[in-house]
Amino acid sequence: MGTEPTNRRVPPDVAALLRKRKAEEELASKPRFIPKKERERLEAEKKAKEEEARRRQEEELKKKEEEFQRAIKNGLSGTNGANGMDGIDNKAKSQRDIPTGPKAMRHGEGGKRGRTNEEEQKRAEMERNDEAELRARYMGPEVNQSTFSVKKKRRRTATQKFNFDWDPDDDTSRPFDPIYAERPDPLFRMAGYEMDDELVLRKAEAIRRGDPETGEERARKLLEQHQRVKQLKEQKNLGKHWSEKKLEEMKERDWRIFKENFGISTKGGSIPNPMRNWEESGLPRRLLDIVYRVGYDEPTPIQRAAIPIALQARDLIGVAVTGSGKTAAFLLPLLVYISELPPLTEYNKNDGPYALILAPTRELVQQIESEARKFADPLGFTVVSIVGGHSLEEQAFALRNGAEIIVATPGRLVDCIERRLLVFSQCCYVIMDEADRMIDQGFEEPLTKILDALPVSNEKPDTEDAENPQLMSRYLGGRDRYRQTMMYTATMPPTVEKIAKKYLRRPAIVTIGNAGEAVDTVEQRVEFIAGEDKRKRRLQEILNSGQFKPPIIVFVNIKRNCEMVAKDIKSWGFSTVTLHGSKTQEQREASLAALRNGQAHILVATDLAGRGIDVPDVSLVVNFNMPSTIEAYTHRIGRTGRAGKSGVAITFLGNEDADVMYDLKQIISKSSISKVPEELRRHEAAQSKPNRVKKIEDSSGFAGKGGWQ
Known part of the structure; x- marks a missing residue:
């Protein structure tokens, strides 16, 4: 029984070959890292080869151009040069140049003087055709002529890589404009707002934790750039409030x-x-x-x-x-x-x-x-x-x-x-x-x-x-x-x-502010109360509540009512003074002095005290009767909330005040600290401005409307 030979060839594994081929193809398809020096060497060799090819091409073109010029010169002179030109072409050309026929014989001298314009044009065209034939023979046909232009914009295709840089020729900014010469570093922004120091520190910390390899360096650059932006803003006064600027720095x-x-x-x-x-x-x-x-x-x-x-x-x-x-x-x-x-x-x-x-x-x-x-x-x-x-x-x-x-x-x-x-x-x-x-x-x-x-x-x-x-x-x-x-x-x-x-x-x-509007330091309240008795009871509740410290001013519309309301307030245990048009000058001065020095707590007055009466620290104004005009209302409630302090104005309304309800609703709605009550908002008289007919009243002397106060 014989033994098998040891050198028997093993058939190749097809699967292994395929895997090897696939691995080679994948390796070839992947970008290979080339060191910088190697890239520079390859680039230099490529440029040298391109320069050598361009030089050879220029020499060949120059040589062909010289041969072409010699051929044209020899062809026009009617001789065969050393360029190997066919005798057939020269013969045909020379035959074309020999004048024949009766017309040429009539004029003599080769028929040159007898040529017409049309013949001259045909002859020039034939010469151009001959020159084109010679150029094609020696230089080759004119194909694949380049139409490339540096200034011409070409349509970008989907396969081209997007270029984030622009051509310097497209920059229309003026090179000496300070706006472009001193461009600040970009500001850090988050959700549309400039980032403050705390946000920048938090972002830097997040970068440091999220990128163990280069996070430290990135965070440091982020903080340095933020510091440069802050310094630039301080130099240019960007971000400064007007209160932090000098007068000459105000823009x-x-x-x-x-x-x-x-x-x-x-x-x-x-x-x-x-x-x-x-x-x-x-x-x-x-x-x-x-x-x-x-x-x-x-x-x-x-x-x-x-x-x-x-x-x-x-x-x-x-x-x-x-x-x-x-x-x-x-x-x-x-x-x-x-x-x-x-x-x-x-x-x-x-x-x-x-x-x-x-x-x-x-x-x-x-x-x-x-x-x-x-x-x-x-x-x-x-x-x-x-x-x-x-x-x-x-x-x-x-x-x-x-x-x-x-x-x-x-x-x-x-x-x-x-x-x-x-x-x-x-x-x-x-x-x-x-x-x-x-x-x-x-x-x-x-x-x-x-x-x-x-x-x-x-x-x-x-x-x-x-x-x-x-x-x-x-x-x-x-x-x-x-x-x-x-x-x-x-x-x-x-x-x-x-x-x-x-x-x-x-x-x-x-x-x-807005002319005719009440100040925002006065809270305006409105209460619908009909009848004198109900209003007096409500006024007593307000005064007894202890919410408002003296001095307090109560406004009424007529002088007789002024004394009656003041009498009722005195009966409730409050010290009261009055101010109206029937008072003498000494009485007026005494009333205001008593209110200012604290001897009296409550002033009951007509519109005479609506303007110009400066009593400090008035905490409450009560309109026992709503005035007939919104201007008078504005000045009444202006007795409180003065010099930046806050105050409250309470107004009693009735159906007899329908003419001013619309204006009252408008002026309260413009206040940031006051709310229009629902009863006034829905009142029929407050829905549209009334048509007032101005009445001409006969008044004696210079009192005018002041006579009723």
Whole structure:
């Protein structure tokens, strides 16, 4: 039995071959990592080969071009050169060149002179064809001509890789533009907002934990870039609030934000920017010291906007809610104006005051006088008030030594003018406070008489010169200067606009908030209570609740009701004073003094106390009777919530108040801290504005509507 040979061939394994082939194909399909030096070497070899091929191609083309030029030269001369050209072509060409036929024989000289234009064109075309044949013979046919252009845009196909870079030729930015020359690093943003330090730290920590290999380096770069962005923002004042910037760093955007923060809006040409604080107001240092001594730490919005305008000798209309600091807004520029005038002496003290302030009520006049003396007395100026209730002899005695500033009600001031107790020969500064109230009380005629009694030699021109601070601040000759007129009001009815158009020249208009709206520091409540008895019981419940600290003001519509309500309140155990039109001046002053010093807790008053009565820290206003106009309602509730403090206003409504329900609903709905009650919201009279027919009432003297108060 034989043994098997040991060298027997084993057949190859097909599956193993297939696996090996597949592995080789996969390996070949995968991108092979090539070191940088190897890539540079291969790239250099490739470029060298391409350069060599291009050079050889250029030499061949140049050689063929030379042969072609020689062939053309030899062909045109009719000889066979050393280029191996067929004799057939030369023969055919020479035969074509020999003139034959009767026409050629008639003209002689080869028929050249007898050729027509058409023959010349045919001959030129034949020569071009011969030249093309020769070029094709030596240079080859003209195929695959490239139409590539660097500037031509080609359509991107789906197979091409997207390129995130752009062609430098497509950059349209100006190379020397600082916007493009100093591009900041991109800001870190998350959900559309800039990331603060805490968010950046949290993101860096997440990167560090999520990427053990390179997370540390990425987190460090993230923090460094965020720090660079912060430093760049600080250098360019990006992200800084206007309160953190210097005055010279303020931009137009900063001023716009500043005005929005304080609800300031202005109209008119060449209006200066508001002042941010007292130090930037432009007031003299001596006056600023008095301001701080009085206790005015921060200016109010009307003071921020109005004082810079008034210091430029501009006429001004200031529209602001009650309790907004209008008194200081016109007093401080007035004192600066008077300080630049010559002092009163024996020679000019009888020529009248330098400044005149008009107010509708005695109480408001006395309040302005008291406020003005805080600033005027340290500066050596005299302030005198002229109001009804005092004898004319007493007021003439107060004017014996002259006065720089006179504060007066229109009615009594007209009496002084008519009796020659007072003249306005050198008056050059006029302020009308609560101008709408003066018109409402029937003072339009005396107000016109007073303004017409002022000198006309110093009136401003009704041209663009009235907006020029330098021109309006100069002296006209001697001690005279252009007259400056201001109006301050809480609302702007058409009659006030008419007076302003007549006596003011190109005024700047400053509006704080929305004209005619209540301040947002007053919570307005409305209760539907019909009948006097029910209202008194509800008023007793409110006063006995202990929620509101004195002083408290209760408003009624007529004088008789004022005394009756005050009597009931006294019977409930509260100390009460009254204020209405039938009170003498001494009684009015005594009532207000008792309320201010705490001797009385509750003031019962008519609309006489609706304006200008500054009683500090009034916590509650009760409208026992709803006034007939929404303007009067606005001023009543403005007695509380003053100087930035909060307050509450409670109004009793009945069906007799249907004419003002619509306006009341509108004004409450605009308040951010008040809610319109459902009964008022659904009331029929509150759904549309009523059509009011204005009644002309006959009134004697200058009392107007004030006679009912």
